[in-house]
Amino acid sequence: NAGVMQNPRHLVRRRGQEARLRCSPMKGHSHVYWYRQLPEEGLKFMVYLQKENIIDESGMPKERFSAEFPKEGPSILRIQQVVRGDSAAYFCASSPNSQYINPEAFFGQGTRLTVV
Amino acid sequence: KNEVEQSPQNLTAQEGEFITINCSYSVGISALHWLQQHPGGGIVSLFMLSSGKKKHGRLIATINIQEKHSSLHITASHPRDSAVYICAVRSGEYGNKLVFGAGTILRVKS
8 A cells, every 4th residue: 555655856957947747646635735835844735736726735835835635646737937936845644534524645756946 | 023933943952852842823823844955855744733732752732721831841862853843833813824933053062
């Protein structure tokens, strides 16, 4: 039973390029959360998705960032026209049911994005 | 003031010592998580608590809901325990999202 799988583990992009980060939740999990960890800072919530539905995107920057969780396939966090300040570790977590029922959150290994 | 405060920020211990990391929060919560992050590594959920105490191996987590405080204890610490330990809370006050402390950097020397 594989855990939460994120890929790539490391991603290097030049300024202005697009970054696509993928997260495959644990089997049977239909809820996905994305978090960002900036260098020397704590984790911050970005977005909460269920399949085909964005539940809460209050932590997403207003521009260039988007997320989806299609009916089939992994959840994707997309960053357009990356800037150096986007360099961070991006973590995904999944849970089997609504976060409102205190689910255990299972985290992936993270994607470390470096913008050069 | 951060919603979730951890102390200490940094902790160095000798192998075998008993370690305590503290977490305080300011609102009513539905759950509190203790997480472990190794350098360059992923995040592992150690405990989820809503009351009382949980134990797993050498790790013990306690929570006092009235005092809005939780502690993570490590008995007989070992260099492999060196990591960042993160407290996170879930509350309706925060829209039921996890809100994280800044983390405690633990280094256990042999």
